[in-house]
Amino acid sequence: MIRSRVFFAFGIVFSLVILFTYTFVDFRERDDKAYDLYQSESYLKVLKLYKESEIPTSELELTILSQSLSQLEKKLNGKNGEKELLSFFQKRKDIKVIEWETTRGPYYHLEDPYFSHLKKHGTGYKRALITKISSLAKPIPKSEVTSYLLLLVLEDPRGMEESFSDALSHLLKFPFEPIGEIETGFLLQTLHFLSQVSGTNLYHQTATIRGKNVNLRSGPGRENSEVGKVSEPEPAICLEEDSAEETIAGNDGNWKRCYFPNTQKTAWIFSGFLKETLADEGLIREFEKRFKAVDNEIRIDFEGWDGKKIPQTFFGNYIPRDSIRVLGETGFPIYGSSGKQTPSERICKKLSGNKNYFEFSFLPPDSETPIPFIEIHLQYNHLEHLAYSIAADQNSIWVNKNRYVLDGEKRRENLSLHIENRLGDKWNASLWRRNTGLVQSIRSFPLSESILEAGKYSWEVCLPLVNKPNRDYVLLFEVRTGIH
Numbered sequence: 001m002i003r004s005r006v007f008f009a010f011g012i013v014f015s016l017v018i019l020f021t022y023t024f025v026d027f028r029e030r031d032d033k034a035y036d037l038y039q040s041e042s043y044l045k046v047l048k049l050y051k052e053s054e055i056p057t058s059e060l061e062l063t064i065l066s067q068s069l070s071q072l073e074k075k076l077n078g079k080n081g082e083k084e085l086l087s088f089f090q091k092r093k094d095i096k097v098i099e100w101e102t103t104r105g106p107y108y109h110l111e112d113p114y115f116s117h118l119k120k121h122g123t124g125y126k127r128a129l130i131t132k133i134s135s136l137a138k139p140i141p142k143s144e145v146t147s148y149l150l151l152l153v154l155e156d157p158r159g160m161e162e163s164f165s166d167a168l169s170h171l172l173k174f175p176f177e178p179i180g181e182i183e184t185g186f187l188l189q190t191l192h193f194l195s196q197v198s199g200t201n202l203y204h205q206t207a208t209i210r211g212k213n214v215n216l217r218s219g220p221g222r223e224n225s226e227v228g229k230v231s232e233p234e235p236a237i238c239l240e241e242d243s244a245e246e247t248i249a250g251n252d253g254n255w256k257r258c259y260f261p262n263t264q265k266t267a268w269i270f271s272g273f274l275k276e277t278l279a280d281e282g283l284i285r286e287f288e289k290r291f292k293a294v295d296n297e298i299r300i301d302f303e304g305w306d307g308k309k310i311p312q313t314f315f316g317n318y319i320p321r322d323s324i325r326v327l328g329e330t331g332f333p334i335y336g337s338s339g340k341q342t343p344s345e346r347i348c349k350k351l352s353g354n355k356n357y358f359e360f361s362f363l364p365p366d367s368e369t370p371i372p373f374i375e376i377h378l379q380y381n382h383l384e385h386l387a388y389s390i391a392a393d394q395n396s397i398w399v400n401k402n403r404y405v406l407d408g409e410k411r412r413e414n415l416s417l418h419i420e421n422r423l424g425d426k427w428n429a430s431l432w433r434r435n436t437g438l439v440q441s442i443r444s445f446p447l448s449e450s451i452l453e454a455g456k457y458s459w460e461v462c463l464p465l466v467n468k469p470n471r472d473y474v475l476l477f478e479v480r481t482g483i484h
Contacts, residue, residue: 032325034064039306043068043075044088053094055117060303060329063124066114067131069095074135076108104138123299126155126164133167136174145176153186156291157194158352159298162312165200169239172259172266179264188261188280189287191237196279199315205238207258207274216267220244220255227267236260236274248272288352297482300349300461302330316347319465324475326363326412331475335466336371346375348384348462351481355459359416359480364392364406367472372464374479376417378447380457387427387444388417392474397438399431400445404438412477417442418484425449 030049037046046068056062072089075082089097089110096111115132118125133148149171157164168190179187194202209232216228220242230236236258245254251272258274259266302323305311310318311332324331358376365371370391377384391398396405397415406413416432427444430437451457461479 031058031061031064034061035325035330038064038068041071043071044085047072052092053113055113059119059122059124062114062118063128063303066112066118066128069110069112069114070128070131070135073108073110074137076110077137100141100144102139102141107138107140109140109144121155123159123301123303126160127304129155130160130163130167133171134163136170139174142175142177145171145174146179149176149187150179150183153183153190157190158291158313159300160312161194161197161200163304165194165197165202168194169201172239173257175266176264184261184264185286186290189283189290191259192279192283193287195237196284197313199313201240202237204276206277206279207236207238208232208277209234209236209269210273210275214269214273216260216269217255218268220257220268221246222248224268228263228265230260230269234260234262235277236269238274239266241271242268246270292353297480298351299478299480301478302332302476305330305332310347314347314349314463316462317345317465318347319345319467321465321469326475329477331363331477332463333469333473333475334371334373334463335469336365336367336369336472336474337466344467345465346462347465348377348460350379351459351461354483355481356419357416357481357484358419358461359414360390361412361414361477361479362392363412363475363477364394364410365472365474366394366410368393368395369472370396370398371472371474373474373476375462375464377460377462378451378457379460380448380451384460384462385445385447387447388429388442390417397431399429399439399442402431402439402442404431416480422452425452427452 034046034049037043037049046064050056050065056065072085076085086097086108089095094113098109098111100107100109112132115128118128129148129151133152152168152171155164191202192206194200195204195206197203209230212231213229214231215226216230217224218227238256238258240257242255245252248270249272251270253271255268256271256274257266257268300313302311305323307321307323309320310316321333321335324333358374360374362373370393372389372391374390375386376388376390378387379385388399394410396403397413399417414433415438417429418432419427419429421428423443425446425448427447429442429444431439431442459481461481463476
């Protein structure tokens with residue numbers, strides 16, 4: 001009797017231990033924990049996941065750690081300041097606190113031990129750099145602004161145009177030391193490229209001056225001090241606009257903060273003295289030529305996308321959905337049709353330059369009915385023309401009407417569609433898994449033969465969307481495209 005009670009009590013205690021463990025112990029991978037903590041703005045908790053002086057090997061973890069430090073630096077230099085946070089970093093041996101004297105008091109800079117370990121020009125490196133710049137809460141020394149600017153203009157913004165444009169505009173608001181002729185050329189190329197990308201804050205923001213000896217001011221309004229004069233046809237790229245409307249010299253408009261390339265300075269000017277111009281095609285060609293090697297592979301992924309708004313660089317009628325994390329990566333769920341529900345919208349990403357392969361990484365659905373998850377379009381005559389539709393079910397991949405049966409194991413797949421040659425008004429393609437051809441002679445839907453011959457088209461990758469989420473979805477991780 002006593003023995004049975006002992007065993008019963010032991011069983012109760014054991015059950016409580018198991019219940020406590022599963023309730024309060026987080027068994028997820030560390031990078032998943034770090035990602036979720038970063039998304040919830042628990043930046044200090046991200047750092048505490050790692051031992052002091054530990055440098056992880058994962059690009060994702062390095063990126064999150066670097067971004068967390070940038071966000072903590074922003075907190076240190078906020079309006080309230082954070083004495084406890086400053087004390088925390090002053091005690092750490094691996095992160096040095098540097099105090100910069102600025103026109104607005106001391107600025108506390110955290111030396112980042114993680115940033116230098118990121119792959120140069122890689123996606124994580126660019127994300128971390130953009131976060132550093134976007135986190136600047138007040139002016140920093142001119143030399144430091146210049147260093148960030150030189151790093152930024154060497155990077156290809158394609159694939160993250162929106163955040164890159166925001167960071168570049170933010171940086172150009174601060175005074176910086178003059179940069180060289182080559183670097184100035186790179187900066188202008190990037191600015192003009194971004195000014196013709198819809199969705200960026202620089203879209204259609206190239207202009208020239210109208211009039212002579214137009215005043216430039218330190219702030220939005222005539223009450224602010226004059227910092228210079230400009231005359232037509234001085235070029236300008238505008239970075240932000242004050243919402244208040246005014247009438248000056250018979251012109252209605254707003255005050256705009258603009259960058260003036262000839263003087264390498266930024267100042268406020270009344271929009272009535274600006275004439276909008278088109279982006280310089282010559283500079284854009286130079287930009288594309290400069291990144292021609294990079295153009296061989298453009299990568300689209302969903303890191304940093306939280307589901308609330310359309311993924312960066314896409315356009316279209318977005319229907320919100322929650323992001324899904326699997327094995328440390330963020331996937332974009334593309335839901336299948338449910339009953340009478342069919343894909344009602346799509347979002348697309350415009351691609352520059354020639355393309356002859358599209359690689360896509362995804363997790364197949366549980367559905368026995370194929371779910372379309374990628375459309376490849378040609379854009380010409382101001383319209384989108386469907387070339388290939390890619391769908392997946394639990395056992396197969398479908399490209400137009402061509403089917404390939406997968407091995408049945410539900411795992412992440414990495415396949416690519418190679419555009420090989422043209423047959424009249426159709427492209428001819430093949431489906432590959434790494435170096436193995438799976439399906440040959442996949443014809444596109446009919447297109448304009450004359451347009452294909454002339455090459456007057458551009459490619460787009462589109463993702464179909466249904467109105468309501470359901471249990472059946474393909475999880476898309478990334479798309480790579482370029483020239484092989």
